[in-house]
Amino acid sequence: MTKIIPLTIIFFLITLSACDSPPNSQDIENNSTINQIYIENKGSDTIVNLALAWAEAYQAVNPEVQISVTGGGSGTGIAALINNTVDIANASRRIKEKEIENAKANGIEPVEFIIARDAIAIIVNPNNPINELTLEQISAIYAGDINNWKEIGGEDRPIVRLSRETNSGTHVYFLEEVLRLGDNESKLLFSTDTLLLPSSEGIIKEVSQNPNTIGYDGLGYVTEEVKVIAVSQKGSKEYIFPSATTVNNGQYPIARDLYMYTNGYPQGALKIYLDWILASEAQLIVTELGFVPIIKQ
Amino acid sequence: MKKSLLAQEFLINTIIKISGYSAIFFVGIIFYFLLSQGLPALNQVDFSSLLNPRWYPIEEYYGLLPLISGSLVVTLGATMVAVPFGIGTAIFIAEVAPRWARELLKPFVEILAGLPSVVLGFLGIVALSPILRNLLNLPTGLSALAGSLLLGAIAIPTIVSVAEDALDAVPKEYRDGALALGATEWQTIWTITLPAARSGVLTASMLGIARAIGETMTVMMVTGNAPVLANSLRVFFSPVRTMTATIAAEMGEVANGSTHYHVLFLIGIVLFVISLVINITISAALFQHTKRSEKLLS
Numbered sequence: 026m027t028k029i030i031p032l033t034i035i036f037f038l039i040t041l042s043a044c045d046s047p048p049n050s051q052d053i054e055n056n057s058t059i060n061q062i063y064i065e066n067k068g069s070d071t072i073v074n075l076a077l078a079w080a081e082a083y084q085a086v087n088p089e090v091q092i093s094v095t096g097g098g099s100g101t102g103i104a105a106l107i108n109n110t111v112d113i114a115n116a117s118r119r120i121k122e123k124e125i126e127n128a129k130a131n132g133i134e135p136v137e138f139i140i141a142r143d144a145i146a147i148i149v150n151p152n153n154p155i156n157e158l159t160l161e162q163i164s165a166i167y168a169g170d171i172n173n174w175k176e177i178g179g180e181d182r183p184i185v186r187l188s189r190e191t192n193s194g195t196h197v198y199f200l201e202e203v204l205r206l207g208d209n210e211s212k213l214l215f216s217t218d219t220l221l222l223p224s225s226e227g228i229i230k231e232v233s234q235n236p237n238t239i240g241y242d243g244l245g246y247v248t249e250e251v252k253v254i255a256v257s258q259k260g261s262k263e264y265i266f267p268s269a270t271t272v273n274n275g276q277y278p279i280a281r282d283l284y285m286y287t288n289g290y291p292q293g294a295l296k297i298y299l300d301w302i303l304a305s306e307a308q309l310i311v312t313e314l315g316f317v318p319i320i321k322q
Numbered sequence: 323m324k325k326s327l328l329a330q331e332f333l334i335n336t337i338i339k340i341s342g343y344s345a346i347f348f349v350g351i352i353f354y355f356l357l358s359q360g361l362p363a364l365n366q367v368d369f370s371s372l373l374n375p376r377w378y379p380i381e382e383y384y385g386l387l388p389l390i391s392g393s394l395v396v397t398l399g400a401t402m403v404a405v406p407f408g409i410g411t412a413i414f415i416a417e418v419a420p421r422w423a424r425e426l427l428k429p430f431v432e433i434l435a436g437l438p439s440v441v442l443g444f445l446g447i448v449a450l451s452p453i454l455r456n457l458l459n460l461p462t463g464l465s466a467l468a469g470s471l472l473l474g475a476i477a478i479p480t481i482v483s484v485a486e487d488a489l490d491a492v493p494k495e496y497r498d499g500a501l502a503l504g505a506t507e508w509q510t511i512w513t514i515t516l517p518a519a520r521s522g523v524l525t526a527s528m529l530g531i532a533r534a535i536g537e538t539m540t541v542m543m544v545t546g547n548a549p550v551l552a553n554s555l556r557v558f559f560s561p562v563r564t565m566t567a568t569i570a571a572e573m574g575e576v577a578n579g580s581t582h583y584h585v586l587f588l589i590g591i592v593l594f595v596i597s598l599v600i601n602i603t604i605s606a607a608l609f610q611h612t613k614r615s616e617k618l619l620s
Contacts, residue, residue, distance in 0.1 A: 101574040108578055127577045183461040190547070190571050191380045200380075214378055217388070220464060220546040220561050223571055227447065227543070234452050237461050 068102015068115030099194030117194030144267035169216025187240035360587030392562035399470025408481025416489035435479030443543030464546035477530035488522020
């Protein structure tokens, strides 16, 4: 009879795993016997460190709230909001018309919050003699019209273009505001040989090793291993380095708002959390991480 | 007591049968799911635009050719690395190596098989790609070549262990007979042992190739993911984007039921069909060449 025992265990495990389904935040909030509140927060890789820092600081004061933060890209976060698997979607670009339509078709009403601002730094290898580029030159490089550094006053080296994957909000922002220079009619695309790397770290790593590369990344991610380039406004020759000051006074041309989206106007714990994010204490963390706060300190 | 034994026998028989048939059942379900999710793409996108040389889904460019060519280039490269090395290693372990070396090599090959692909990918980024760039004077080391070498390394353990088993199964009398007739050790391996184990060695290569074409994480990290259509041999040294990396990188971003979502499943179908074609081709080649004597032996 002892041979039956392992089988019983297997059946027992199968039954167990079938019953095991992850709890939904709504269910938990309605259940008065459990006081834990879960907030699922997902999306932009640009925002993920900031969102994590916020979640940690908030949980330290409000232990009854548990916030889980994951990255994956703005598109990923918004898709998750549309599929109703997260409470807050982080995005480094504005939600698209098409995504709003998709959301409404699924019964989701996206509500937008601007939570911080970010500059996108143009980066090259520290050994690259180039220090400044105009917005038009950057556009021509990424469109594939400039293919050698010597064409813009550098060494005789091929240019290797690095970009984030297409699910990144930074990618979409860069396409619209830098490559197409903000022209809505433009159909310009990235040169096909642009390397699409899956992470910000991947871009920093490759730029720090390879003297041929040019890349872009949120200012909060830029490390000492790479060189940040000064960029001029469209049609201007005044080169500006990215910083909180040059972003807030509008001098640095490649800066954008960072967003959080919720399904409908937030209620209860979610509302308290978002109000906290928009207030001065949380915005201080924004400055610490190299982003630009939305309110004056 | 006898009755309970019978019942037990029946129960176990049934369970084993169910597990056996479940493989067919699951493949069927997966195939049905792929078709149901992927085929709508053909309604939503013109067939001609699937042949477009550009893949840029956020602006509705759904050209599959760069992705297919990317996968084929990397897999071909990996095959050229893995098959000779894999079979060579298997021959060494099974036929040449002294006993102690064999005892040492086998676990090492198994460790190589157990390496997570993300670790290999990371090594590729920090070590292999700068070396390739400096050595071959490439614009960037993140290329099809880097992907091929790492995929080769991933496929080698599979090939070695299966091919080594096949070589081991060749009866000792074959070798003894060849050696007795005056053949050298190499002649014995090349003309007797290897042909006798051919079906197993081919299966090993096929499993290795299938492993390479389906691998995702490593290629996503080291091939640069630029969807460039292969048009010359130079493509080996430039960045490419594979089908698997495309699905992995983009599946998370798409809204359920969108055109992009269906096209990604269509890529899954293409991948499935390519694996199937590889399988069928090699099985057919095997079947054609199987002689009666080998059938009797196997």
